[in-house]
Structures are given as structure tokens and as C-alpha cells.
Amino acid sequence: MPMLRRPMSRFAAATLLALGLTGCASVVSSAGDRLASQLGSAVLNSDDPATVRDGLPAYLLLIDGLVADDGQGDRGKASLLFAAAELNGAYAGNFTGSDRDRARRLAAKALAYAKRGTCAQDAALCRALDQDIGGFEAAVAAAPAKDVAGLYALAAAWAGFLQANSEDWGAIADLPKVEALLVRVTAIDPGHARGMARVYLGVLNSLRPEAIGGKPELGRRHFEAAIAQSGGRNLYAKTLLAEYYARLVFDQELHDRLLVEVLAADPREPGFTLMNVLAQERAKALVESGKDYF
Numbered sequence: 001m002p003m004l005r006r007p008m009s010r011f012a013a014a015t016l017l018a019l020g021l022t023g024c025a026s027v028v029s030s031a032g033d034r035l036a037s038q039l040g041s042a043v044l045n046s047d048d049p050a051t052v053r054d055g056l057p058a059y060l061l062l063i064d065g066l067v068a069d070d071g072q073g074d075r076g077k078a079s080l081l082f083a084a085a086e087l088n089g090a091y092a093g094n095f096t097g098s099d100r101d102r103a104r105r106l107a108a109k110a111l112a113y114a115k116r117g118t119c120a121q122d123a124a125l126c127r128a129l130d131q132d133i134g135g136f137e138a139a140v141a142a143a144p145a146k147d148v149a150g151l152y153a154l155a156a157a158w159a160g161f162l163q164a165n166s167e168d169w170g171a172i173a174d175l176p177k178v179e180a181l182l183v184r185v186t187a188i189d190p191g192h193a194r195g196m197a198r199v200y201l202g203v204l205n206s207l208r209p210e211a212i213g214g215k216p217e218l219g220r221r222h223f224e225a226a227i228a229q230s231g232g233r234n235l236y237a238k239t240l241l242a243e244y245y246a247r248l249v250f251d252q253e254l255h256d257r258l259l260v261e262v263l264a265a266d267p268r269e270p271g272f273t274l275m276n277v278l279a280q281e282r283a284k285a286l287v288e289s290g291k292d293y294f
Contacts, residue, residue, distance in 0.1 A: 041271075043056065043090075043274060044271050044272070044273065044274050044275070045270060045271070045273050045274070046273060046274050047267065047268060047273050047274070047277055048277075049274065049277060049278060049281075052095070052274060053094075053095040056087070056091050056095065057091070059087065060087060060088055060091060060106075063080075063083065063084045063087055064084065066080060066084070067080050067081055067084050067113070074116050074117075074119065074120040075120060076120070077116075077117070077120055078117045078118075078120040078121040078150060079117075079149075079150075081113050081114070081116050081117035081120065082113070082114060082117040082149065082150055082153035082154075083153075084110075084113045085110045085111070085113035085114035085117060085153055085154075085156070085157040086110070086153055086156055086157065088106050088107075088109050088110035088113065089106070089107060089110030089111070089114075089156060089157045089159075089160035089161075090156075090160075091106060092104075092105075092106030092107040092110060092160055092164060093107070093160045093163055093164070094278075100164070103163075103164045104164040104165060106164075107157075107160045107161045107163065107164035107165070108161060108164070110157040110160055110161070111157045111158055111160070111161040113157065114153055114154045114156075114157035114158065115129055115154070117150055117153065117154070118150060118154050121147055121150050122139075122143055122144070122147055122150070124139050124142065124143075125139045125140065125142075125143055127139070128140075133176050133177060133180070136177050136180060137180045140180050140181055140184045141184065143184065145188045148184075148185055148188045148189050148192055149192075151181050151184055151185050151188075152181070152182075152185045152192055152193055152197060154181055155178050155181035155182050155185065155197075155200070158174065158177065158178045158181070159178050159200070162174065162175060162178070175204075179201070179204055182197050182200050182201050182204075183201070185197045186198060186201065190225065191229050194229070194230065194234070194271055194272075195225065195226035195227075195229040195230055195234060195237065196226065196234075198222040198223070198225050198226040198229075198237075199222070199223060199226045199234070199236065199237045199240060201219070201222045202219045202220070202221075202222035202223035202226070202237070202240065202241065202244070202245070203219065203240055203244050204219070205218045205219030205222065206219035206220070206244035206245045206248050207244070208248075209248060214248070216245055216248050216249055219244065219245055220241065220245045223237055223238075223240065223241040223245060224241070227241070230269075230272065232261075233265075233269045233272055233276075234272055234275070234276075235262045235265055235267065235272070235275070235276040235279035235280065235283075236272075236275045236276065236278065236279040236282075238258045238259075238261060238262050238279070239258070239259070239262050239279040239282050239283050239286065241254075241258055242254070242255045242258040242259050242262075242283075242286060243282075243286055246258065247290075247293060250294065252290075252294040255286075255290060255294070256287075256290065259283045259286055259287050259290070262279055262280060262283040263280055263283050263284065263287070265280075267279075267280055
């Protein structure tokens with residue numbers, strides 16, 4: 001089993017920011033939630049990860065204040081709770097450095113927010129959160145299509161919690177629930193969150209060789225669908241296709257071609273800029289490690 005823990009941790013660290021912040025704009029909708037939406041857009045369009053790292057904590061406090069209990073409970077706050085979950089989870093997974101305790105605290109807060117949002121939105125799914133996988137999958141399958149953004153937000157927050165607790169096999173046992181949520185999201189809307197749900201499923205299906213239960217070719221189809229949807233501008237999808245699928249099946253030609261494309265591209269693209277900058281940083285490291293890998 002050690003094979004599973006390491007890929008899960010690498011995957012979540014690589015993609016949590018994309019999963020979380022790409023969904024912010026689609027989760028929030030009311031006038032009262034506009035700040036969270038605008039913040040998510042500003043972060044995604046930044047080309048300076050250091051500025052995001054240094055500036056985001058102040059907004060985490062602000063959004064905590066916005067969702068503070070006002071005596072009326074969580075009714076009507078689902079979208080804001082999901083946005084709070086996404087911002088806290090994205091920060092925990094990408095900008096806490098080696099401070100594992102801080103990452104775990106923020107990830108736990110993000111998952112708590114996401115679960116509160118789920119309970120404010122869907123009572124049946126709320127009751128199934130702690131059930132076994134069969135009961136959970138049934139509740140997810142019955143979730144209304146209109147709740148797709150909330151399902152995605154819950155998946156993102158849960159993934160972040162698993163990343164922060166990657167050495168806890170009790171936590172990792174919930175990975176099938178994350179996958180169930182993402183499968184439902186893509187069934188409702190294949191291009192949800194600008195294709196990032198498909199990227200996530202691409203990685204999940206490329207964690208293991210086919211001989212021991214993996215589904216790498218399905219993973220490749222998810223990656224390629226996300227890339228096509230963005231017109232090739234989602235550089236993170238290309239980078240993770242190289243890292244997970246191409247390396248798993250030892251396709252060096254595909255691996256090297258994708259990384260060359262990523263490094264040669266202009267990272268600036270509305271909704272993808274920050275992810276693309278991070279993708280290029282990751283691609284540089286993969287080029288170097290690839291010399292020994294293949």
C-alpha cells in the first residue's frame with residue numbers, strides 16, 4: 001500500500017489550487033457573495049504566486065468573518081461557505097510550505113466549511129457524509145444537477161484534507177468519496193470549473209498501472225478533454241498529463257513534447273494565469289527529473 005500514499009500526496013499538492021480557486025467564481029452567485037467571486041478571479045489571474053501567498057491570508061480572515069454565525073445558522077449561506085472552503089483549502093495545499101500543522105488546520109477548516117455548505121444545500125447528502133461508500137454514492141447520484149458547484153467544492157475541500165493528512169490511512173480511505181463526487185460533477189457538466197474536474201479524474205485514474213487496477217487510458221481521455229476545452233491554454237492539464245500518464249506508461253516522446261509546449265507557452269490567460277505559472281515551474285522540474293526517469 002505505500003504506493004498509494006505517495007501519489008495521493010503528490011497529486012493533491014500539485015492540483016489543489018486549481019481545483020479550489022477555479023470553482024470559486026461558479027459557486028458564488030448572489031450579490032452578497034460577489035467579493036468572494038471577485039477575489040477568486042483576481043487570484044487566478046495573478047502571474048505572481050508570491051504575491052498570492054503573502055496577500056491571501058488577510059482575505060481568509062475576511063471571508064471567515066463573512067460566514068461567522070449571525071444567529072440565523074447556515075441557511076442561505078451555502079455558496080459563501082463553499083467559497084470559504086475553496087480559499088482556505090487552496091491556501092493550505094499550496095502556500096503553507098513545510099508547516100504541516102498549519103496545513104492540516106486550514107485543510108480541516110476548509111472541509112468543515114464545505115460540509116456545512118453541503119448540509120445547508122442538500123439534507124440527504126449531508127446525512128450520507130459519514131456513511132459507507134455505497135450509501136454515499138447513492139446520495140451523490142441523487143443530488144440535484146443544480147447543485148453541481150457545491151459538489152465540486154466539497155470534492156476540492158476533501159482532496160485538500162486528504163493531502164494534509166496523507167499519512168493517515170483512515171483519511172485516505174475516503175478517497176473513493178472524492179472520486180464519486182467528481183464523477184457526478186462531470187456527468188452533470190463535463191466542462192465544469194473550466195475542465196479541472198476532468199484533470200482531477202485524469203490523475204486519479206493514472207495513479208496505478210492497469211495491471212494493478214489503474215485506468216491510465218481513461219485518465220488520458222480526461223486530461224485530453226480538459227486540454228481541448230481550454231483550446232490548449234490549460235498548461236497544468238498538459239503538465240499533469242506528462243507527469244502522471246506519460247511517465248506511468250513510459251511514453252517519453254509524449255512526456256517531452258508536452259513539457260516543451262508548456263515551457264514555450266505564454267502563461268497569461270484569463271482564468272488560468274496563476275495555474276499556468278505554477279505549471280511552468282513544475283514543468284521545469286519534470287524536465288530535469290525526466291533525464292533520470294526514462
